[in-house]
Amino acid sequence: MKTVLFPDWAYKPAWSPGSRQVQLWHFLLELLGRNEGGAIGWGGEWGEFIIRDPERLARLWGERKGKPHMNYDKLSRALRYYYNKRILHKTKGKRFTYKFNFSKLILVNYPGYLPPSSHQQLVHRAPLPFPFLPAESGLPLCGGVGSLMDRAVQPLPHPFLLPGCLPKPLPVPQALHGPFPFISAPAHPAVGKTEPRESGLNVNGWPHRSSADWDVNPHISWNLLGGEKREDEDREGKDAD
DNA sequence: CCCGGAAGAC
DNA sequence: GTCTTCCGGG
Numbered sequence: 001m002k003t004v005l006f007p008d009w010a011y012k013p014a015w016s017p018g019s020r021q022v023q024l025w026h027f028l029l030e031l032l033g034r035n036e037g038g039a040i041g042w043g044g045e046w047g048e049f050i051i052r053d054p055e056r057l058a059r060l061w062g063e064r065k066g067k068p069h070m071n072y073d074k075l076s077r078a079l080r081y082y083y084n085k086r087i088l089h090k091t092k093g094k095r096f097t098y099k100f101n102f103s104k105l106i107l108v109n110y111p112g113y114l115p116p117s118s119h120q121q122l123v124h125r126a127p128l129p130f131p132f133l134p135a136e137s138g139l140p141l142c143g144g145v146g147s148l149m150d151r152a153v154q155p156l157p158h159p160f161l162l163p164g165c166l167p168k169p170l171p172v173p174q175a176l177h178g179p180f181p182f183i184s185a186p187a188h189p190a191v192g193k194t195e196p197r198e199s200g201l202n203v204n205g206w207p208h209r210s211s212a213d214w215d216v217n218p219h220i221s222w223n224l225l226g227g228e229k230r231e232d233e234d235r236e237g238k239d240a241d
Numbered sequence: 242c243c244c245g246g247a248a249g250a251c
Numbered sequence: 252g253t254c255t256t257c258c259g260g261g
């Protein structure tokens with residue numbers, strides 16, 4: 001069943017036990033997911049976004065954080081700190097354009113990622129721990145006070161994301177042919193056939209697909225949570241030739 | 242505009 | 252640890 005999901009940082013809840021404040025990338029995802037129009041929007045590339053109104057975005061961010069003097073200069077400094085953390089890249093040459101680092105995909109199954117030693121255990125489809133809801137349901141997506149994050153039904157052992165926060169690209173399987181070193185699960189012999197439903201949860205354009213849709217090099221090293229392989233460092237349009 | 246060091250808040 | 256603030260430099 002091979003499920004391809006998102007990088008480790010993307011699974012950190014907006015309100016992790018350690019940090020009681022919203023994180024900037026969550027905030028950005030929230031705005032992008034809401035398609036709130038104006039301040040920020042998805043760009044052409046997978047994960048790329050463009051800040052259309054920098055000062056307005058800064059004002060919104062400042063309001064969220066209780067920092068009335070926030071501006072784009074300071075916000076962009078925070079974005080720059082994401083470079084080293086490998087959460088963001090700058091799309092060079094394009095003004096106000098950054099890109100989320102979705103190049104490192106994480107292979108996990110929802111009720112908890114599986115450590116490399118025991119990953120053959122729960123290799124079956126796992127439903128999301130929260131009820132689906134359309135983006136129009138009024139509740140804020142991607143966390144925030146009073147959002148789904150707070151009213152999650154069960155204690156969640158693992159961080160999670162909400163649908164609608166991420167771009168919906170990949171109309172075709174050619175994403176893998178690009179510069180993205182996507183990672184997928186190798187075929188596990190122990191699994192047998194466990195494919196209850198491949199529909200997954202595309203209800204919101206959630207890019208949750210079986211990697212069988214894409215032909216993947218099996219020898220790509222797949223790093224799980226905590227793994228820090230840096231073989232990707234994805235490029236834009238210019239690849240080495 | 243964009244970059245990152247430095248210091249400090251929390 | 253995650254920004255916020257300030258800033259010299261390109």
